[in-house]
Amino acid sequence: xxxxxxxxxxxxxxxxxxxxxxxxxxxxxxxxxxxxxxxxxxxxxxxxxxxxxxxxxxxxxxxxxxxxxxxxxxxxxxxxxxxxxxxxxxxxxxxxxxxxxxxxxxxxxxxxxxxxxxxxxxxxxxxxxxxxxxxxxxxxxxxxxxxxxxxxxxxxxxxxxxxxxxxxxxxxxxxxxxxxxxxxxxxxxxxxxxxxxxxxxxxxxxxxxxxxxxxxxxxxxxxxxxxxxxxxxxxxxxxxxxxxxxxxxxxxxxxxxxxxxxxxxxxxxxxxxxxxxxxxxxxxxxxxxxxxxxxxxxxxxxxxxxxxxxxxxxxxxxxxxxxxxxxxxxxxxxxxxxxxxxxxxxxxxxxxxxxxxxxxxxxxxxxxxxxxxxxxxxxxxxxxxxxxxxxxxxxxxxxxxxxxxxxxxxxxxxxxxxxxxxxxxxxxxxxxxxxxxxxxxxxxxxxxxxxxxxxxxxxxxxxxxxxxxxxxxxxxxxxxxxxxxxxxxxxxxxxxxxxxxxxxxxxxxxxxxxxxxxxxxxxxxxxxxxxxxxxxxxxxxxxxxxxxxxxxxxxxxxxxxxxxxxxxxxxxxxxxxxxxxxxxxxxxxxxxxxxxxxxxxxxxxxxxxxxxxxxxxxxxxxxxxxxxxxxxxxxxxxxxxxxxxxxxxxxxxxxxxxxxxxxxxxxxxxxxxxxxxxxxxxxxxxxxxxxxxxxxxxxxxxxxxxxxxxxxxxxxxxxxxxxxxxxxxxxxxxxxxxxxxxxxxxxxxxxxxxxxxxxxxxxxxxxxxxxxxxxxxxxxxxxxxxxxxxxxx
Numbered sequence: 001x002x003x004x005x006x007x008x009x010x011x012x013x014x015x016x017x018x019x020x021x022x023x024x025x026x027x028x029x030x031x032x033x034x035x036x037x038x039x040x041x042x043x044x045x046x047x048x049x050x051x052x053x054x055x056x057x058x059x060x061x062x063x064x065x066x067x068x069x070x071x072x073x074x075x076x077x078x079x080x081x082x083x084x085x086x087x088x089x090x091x092x093x094x095x096x097x098x099x100x101x102x103x104x105x106x107x108x109x110x111x112x113x114x115x116x117x118x119x120x121x122x123x124x125x126x127x128x129x130x131x132x133x134x135x136x137x138x139x140x141x142x143x144x145x146x147x148x149x150x151x152x153x154x155x156x157x158x159x160x161x162x163x164x165x166x167x168x169x170x171x172x173x174x175x176x177x178x179x180x181x182x183x184x185x186x187x188x189x190x191x192x193x194x195x196x197x198x199x200x201x202x203x204x205x206x207x208x209x210x211x212x213x214x215x216x217x218x219x220x221x222x223x224x225x226x227x228x229x230x231x232x233x234x235x236x237x238x239x240x241x242x243x244x245x246x247x248x249x250x251x252x253x254x255x256x257x258x259x260x261x262x263x264x265x266x267x268x269x270x271x272x273x274x275x276x277x278x279x280x281x282x283x284x285x286x287x288x289x290x291x292x293x294x295x296x297x298x299x300x301x302x303x304x305x306x307x308x309x310x311x312x313x314x315x316x317x318x319x320x321x322x323x324x325x326x327x328x329x330x331x332x333x334x335x336x337x338x339x340x341x342x343x344x345x346x347x348x349x350x351x352x353x354x355x356x357x358x359x360x361x362x363x364x365x366x367x368x369x370x371x372x373x374x375x376x377x378x379x380x381x382x383x384x385x386x387x388x389x390x391x392x393x394x395x396x397x398x399x400x401x402x403x404x405x406x407x408x409x410x411x412x413x414x415x416x417x418x419x420x421x422x423x424x425x426x427x428x429x430x431x432x433x434x435x436x437x438x439x440x441x442x443x444x445x446x447x448x449x450x451x452x453x454x455x456x457x458x459x460x461x462x463x464x465x466x467x468x469x470x471x472x473x474x475x476x477x478x479x480x481x482x483x484x485x486x487x488x489x490x491x492x493x494x495x496x497x498x499x500x501x502x503x504x505x506x507x508x509x510x511x512x513x514x515x516x517x518x519x520x521x522x523x524x525x526x527x528x529x530x531x532x533x534x535x536x537x538x539x540x541x542x543x544x545x546x547x548x549x550x551x552x553x554x555x556x557x558x559x560x561x562x563x564x565x566x567x568x569x570x571x572x573x574x575x576x577x578x579x580x581x582x583x584x585x586x587x588x589x590x591x592x593x594x595x596x597x598x599x600x601x602x603x604x605x606x607x608x609x610x611x612x613x614x615x616x617x618x619x620x621x622x623x624x625x626x627x628x629x630x631x632x633x634x635x636x637x638x639x640x641x642x643x644x645x646x647x648x649x650x651x652x653x654x655x656x657x658x659x660x661x662x663x664x665x666x667x668x669x670x671x672x673x674x675x676x677x678x679x680x681x682x683x684x685x686x687x688x689x690x691x692x693x694x695x696x697x698x699x700x701x702x703x704x705x706x707x708x709x710x711x712x713x714x715x716x717x718x719x720x721x722x723x724x725x726x727x728x729x730x731x732x733x734x735x736x737x738x739x740x741x742x743x744x745x746x747x748x749x750x751x752x753x754x755x756x757x758x759x760x761x762x763x764x765x766x767x768x769x770x771x772x773x774x775x776x777x778x779x780x781x782x783x784x785x786x787x788x789x790x791x792x793x
Contacts, residue, residue, distance in 0.1 A: 070097035291389035313363030643674030
């Protein structure tokens with residue numbers, strides 16, 4: 001209403017002097033808070049203001065009183081009064097003039113002016129304020145009543161409800177409203193018989209409604225309410241809400257009933273649908289393993305299903321009626337309530353309502369991780385929020401383990417052994433088991449390669465028949481083998497159970513470069529409380545992939561390193577080893593040309609022979625270093641004997657162990673390996689430096705050298721009983737060009753190493769049983785490892 005209070009008095013003051021207008025308004029509004037003064041400087045402007053203010057109930061408040069000057073241009077005060085009276089005969093009109101006379105006052109009173117006052121001192125403003133208040137009191141009251149009635153009529157006309165009125169003792173009911181015609185009455189007022197009205201109530205409910213009304217009247221209650229089916233104009237029944245008030249006389253007898261009837265059919269249908277939905281919701285919620293929690297806009301829990309007990313540790317009844325803060329970590333409470341209030345005020349969502357994961361508090365005090373999907377619904381204008389909750393603590397922990405596994409596998413600073421050891425340690429932590437180990441399975445034998453275990457039978461280098469190992473079943477399966485409690489799962493008579501005593505076990509097959517290598521396993525001598533899950537099986541698959549990647553990367557890097565070394569050796573031979581005999585040949589050729597001495601030509605021939613030998617060895621080194629595509633199972637003893645026949649061994653003797661077994665190898669290259677080792681032992685009398693070579697020659701003068709071939713846990717060896725090799729030179733003997741012989745090329749042992757590496761084996765040198773040199777070939781590993789490992793950096 002343009003800022004005007006409903007109980008204010010609106011005054012129109014018309015005067016051609018704007019200063020008088022301002023002064024009068026200031027005094028009147030200061031004298032009476034209810035006064036609000038509008039001004040006009042001419043009578044015509046005043047008439048325009050008056051017409052604007054009388055535009056109806058929805059516009060600004062109408063003028064309650066006019067105060068006018070007498071002497072004004074175009075139209076004086078009395079002419080202005082005549083114009084006002086044409087349309088507003090009852091509107092108070094006060095003539096407030098500075099030029100007054102009895103004649104003017106008499107004329108004004110005769111014209112119908114409400115009162116006449118002369119301008120003067122400030123006391124005249126007090127008098128004017130009193131007169132205005134007296135003359136407008138009834139006017140304001142009448143105006144408010146008129147407006148109230150207009151509002152009532154408009155409300156009745158606009159509503160689809162029926163407003164009814166019944167005088168007790170009379171047989172009629174007066175109906176108002178019902179603008180949509182659903183009840184079969186006009187939008188105006190209609191008078192019908194009370195019995196007719198009662199007849200519209202459904203027969204099954206009439207007695208109940210009559211009894212309720214009679215009971216209300218007998219107990220002098222001033223309000224009546226009921227819901228019942230009422231027949232509509234088309235003969236169908238609608239559900240209505242009937243609310244009424246009852247007036248009583250001084251004797252306590254009811255005299256008048258007034259009420260309103262509203263069609264609530266759709267509301268009842270919605271309520272019915274809502275109840276059915278809620279029943280289905282509760283049936284679903286109580287039979288799911290997911291937690292279901294509903295809160296109101298104050299974050300008070302209204303509903304919780306049974307599954308919340310498994311998630312939060314609280315029974316549903318312990319949460320209902322409590323704040324959701326009960327399961328929110330203290331550090332997040334403020335953020336929760338701020339986010340909820342922000343959404344209620346602005347609709348802004350900062351979380352993904354489809355799925356978000358957050359910390360929560362368990363009853364015992366520890367934090368858990370939960371995933372929540374949110375939903376919202378409104379009933380009776382109240383907002384409610386339902387969350388579907390899953391405990392994702394285990395999954396989040398497993399994700400953290402997967403992250404750590406990836407970081408370990410991707411750490412380029414770790415050696416192969418360190419990577420495998422850390423992966424096994426992580427697996428033990430993940431599965432909560434005491435042992436983690438990597439095995440290599442060859443020739444029906446299981447060998448522990450690396451382990452993280454206190455179990456004395458599960459240590460690096462330990463071997464056992466495959467038939468006595470859990471891995472006998474693991475290696476034959478495409479899926480992980482899991483045993484939660486061996487004693488109750490039929491393992492008590494299995495040789496593996498008798499040998500290792502493992503109650504819990506999970507293991508998976510390991511394939512490296514397309515070939516079966518062994519297994520990755522985790523085990524414990526105590527049974528598990530629960531079965532292994534699909535997540536557990538997935539994790540060991542990830543562990544196997546990590547170790548597989550580590551081993552394949554190691555092989556690739558070792559092969560690349562070997563090739564680079566081979567290129568370097570080849571360049572060294574070209575740049576140095578061939579240059580020396582070539583220089584010698586050039587020198588002797590020049591002398592031969594000058595002197596014609598045949599001796600020089602013989603020396604040139606020797607230099608050429610030397611170069612031929614070097615070239616042959618370089619070619620052999622290159623060919624033997626090529627990657628071996630296919631191998632076959634060969635007897636080690638047979639190959640060793642054949643190789644001995646191809647070497648000029650003089651008086652040397654070959655001794656072989658009784659059980660050398662079989663190996664997977666390229667026969668030709670394996671034979672070359674033996675030949676070079678034999679030749680090194682026999683022709684060169686070991687690779688001792690010159691300072692010892694002379695002593696060795698004297699020491700072994702007339703003695704026969706014996707070369708032995710045998711097996712040890714990691715592979716096989718070739719040793720002699722010569723003077724041996726100083727420990728300080730063990731790492732140098734395989735370098736190209738290393739020799740103690742003036743005729744040797746220094747590539748014999750380098751070729752041996754190249755053949756071993758091409759097979760994926762390792763080779764090292766150590767002191768022999770009788771003081772000579774022992775060359776140890778370690779099957780399935782690269783150079784530089786220890787006897788206990790199959791792979792090492």
